[in-house]
Amino acid sequence: MLWLFRFFTASIGRKFLMALTGLGFILFLGTHLAGNLLLYRGGNAFNAYAARLHAFGGLLMVFEFGLLVFALIHVLFGLWLFYENYRARPIGYRVRKSGPGQTWGSATMPYTGLLILAFVVYHLIRFHFADKTSVTIYEIVKNAFQSPLEIAIYMVAMAAVALHISHGFWSAFQTLGANHPKYMPLIRGLGLIFSVVVGIGFGFIPIYMTLV
Amino acid sequence: MKKSIHVTLKVWRQASGGDKGRFETYPLKDISTDMSFLEMLDVLNEALTHSGKEPIAFDHDCREGICGMCGAVVNGRPHGPEKGTTLCQLHMRHFSDGDVLVIEPWRSRAFPVIKDLVVDRGALDQIIIAGGYISVNTGSAPEANSIPVPQGAADKAMDAAACIGCGACVAACPNGSAMLFAAAKVSHLALLPQGRPEAARRAIRMVEKMDGLGFGNCSNITECEAECPKEISIAHIARLNREFFRAQLASDEK
Secondary structure (H helix, E strand, C coil): CHHHHHHHHCHHHHHHHHHHHHHHHHHHHHHHHHHHHHHHHCHHHHHHHHHHHHCCCHHHHHHHHHHHHHHHHHHHHHHHHHHHHHHCCCCCCCCCCCCCCCCHHHHCHHHHHHHHHHHHHHHHHHHHCCCCCCCCHHHHHHHHCCCHHHHHHHHHHHHHHHHHHHHHHHHHHHHCCCCCCCCHHHHHHHHHHHHHHHHHHHHCHHHHHHHC | CCCEEEEEEEEEECCCCCCCCEEEEEEEEEEECCCEHHHHHHHHHHHHHHCCCCCCCCCCCCCCCCCCCCCCEECCEECCCCCCCCHHHCEHHHCCCCCEEEEECCCECCECEEECCEECCHHHHHHHHCCCCCCCCCCCCCCHHHCCCCHHHHHHHHHHHCCCCCCHHHHHCCCCECHHHHHHHHHHHHCCHHHHHHHHHHHHHHHHHHHCCCCECCCCCCHHHHHCCCCCCCHHHHHHHHHHHHHHHHCCCC
């Protein structure tokens, strides 16, 4: 099994894990957004969705455990790669001008990533692990977004998520070897669209909650 | 059209690998815009030599953009601001009168500075030694048409083979990764029937060697592709990834 260890510790093997877990989070964000859009249909629809989701019981626990494992891999391997990349240039350039290749998304991946990690911890404490014995999840969401600070935190985090996905989406395909002149422009376009949909889709929820 | 310009150079000077190094400023007058960047440095070096000072050490050989010896970072861009050129093929007509040009060596842990702008790119040779070749028995030359190569594959292999090993990809990469170099070499041979028998071993060994030399990891920022004087595509990096997966997960090679 030494070969498997070597694969997952090689630079490309670690990137493979980053891409695979990243695509997993993209799928998760898609379903999470679909669920959250029910907030626009009011408290009953959203609470009913939450109740049906939690009715899955054990299956939901398995998925949550899977997400936790994915998160651990994505964060730890990401930090490992980031540290090595940092070490690869001990003396930096006096003039650092990026060429036409770099984008805001690709230049900020480790930083948006860490910001998202901090937000996810806060988000889980605020909503997932909140005491729901006397209030419904809809009420928790509604109360949360009465505070301008919480709205600001949420919207900054969603901007970071959108920026992270704008590079992460196509980058995951490239890492997995899926680069072809016929469909690479399509993948890049889909990635940009998805990042905008996620950013706006989640980002407008707090504003909407202050209006209803 | 103005035929000559005045420029100010800020050049990285470092006497040896152990020296701390610093930037020195050199004002240059009446530089012909027909000069190449290296000819401009020649003019400066001649003046420095005549005044008893140490000339600036920089690598160069063919000055035709095909040998891969030259290269420095000019105002933050490897091989200067022009697309698809080496430093020797960059001409002073691309600069304006009064420009300040900051000239730095390739910066990478794997490329230690030997002197001034000269860095040791032996790390790239190490990657080649690890598997960037095909094994052929000696003897009379084989019949050229005995192994058919589709034109498309030959074209793609040639695109990858255009890599001159200058190291600009490493210098340009914010992560200091040598993936485009390794990818060009693996891809070049993987696309040709002559390269297939050793493809799995090559992909594993070259990546293993690259990882051990102090380069960073590729995060698909694509600065390498943008700065490569031979404009080698990151599609070759995707091919290296596929070759690596196939070698690790579906071959007998360990």
